[in-house]
Amino acid sequence: MMEAAQVEIVVKRCPEAVAEVRRFVRLALDDWDMDDYVACLVASELVTNTVRYASGDEVTVRLARTDDGALWLEVEDAAGTMPRVQEAEPADESGRGLFVVEQLSRRWGVRPLAGNVGKVVFAVLES
DSSP states (O other): OOOSSEEEEEEESSTHHHHHHHHHHHHHHHHTTOOOHHHHHHHHHHHHHHHHHOOSSEEEEEEEEOTTSOEEEEEEESOOSOOOOOOOOTTOSSOOHHHHHHHHOSEEEEEEOGGGSOEEEEEEEOO
16 A cells, blocks of 8 residues: 555556556555546656657656645656657647647646756646
8 A cells, every 4th residue: 555645666668667657556546545547648648758769778657646636747767858749640640648648737847857867757637
């Protein structure tokens, strides 16, 4: 059982990481008595981007509750490039991940790590 106000998982940067992170989110939010549907979708999109475009061997995912009960979700990787929302064409099979994150989040953003050794992409989700 996860009792802490903040939890974290570090996974290998590989396609299997997406499912592992979804399981982690479900467990944490079940313990916090929060719905996991949107959080799992947003976490999946952010981790998928990291698997596809980042560098380094690991991805860190953190979850925390904000003072007003929302969920703070962040994904840290070793890539220095900053993500951006793309304008996907209707027939495109990818390129909508951050658009989905933007639509489902109260707020989202990205901040570089000190020394340009990576970044953290975060999203704040309603409870």
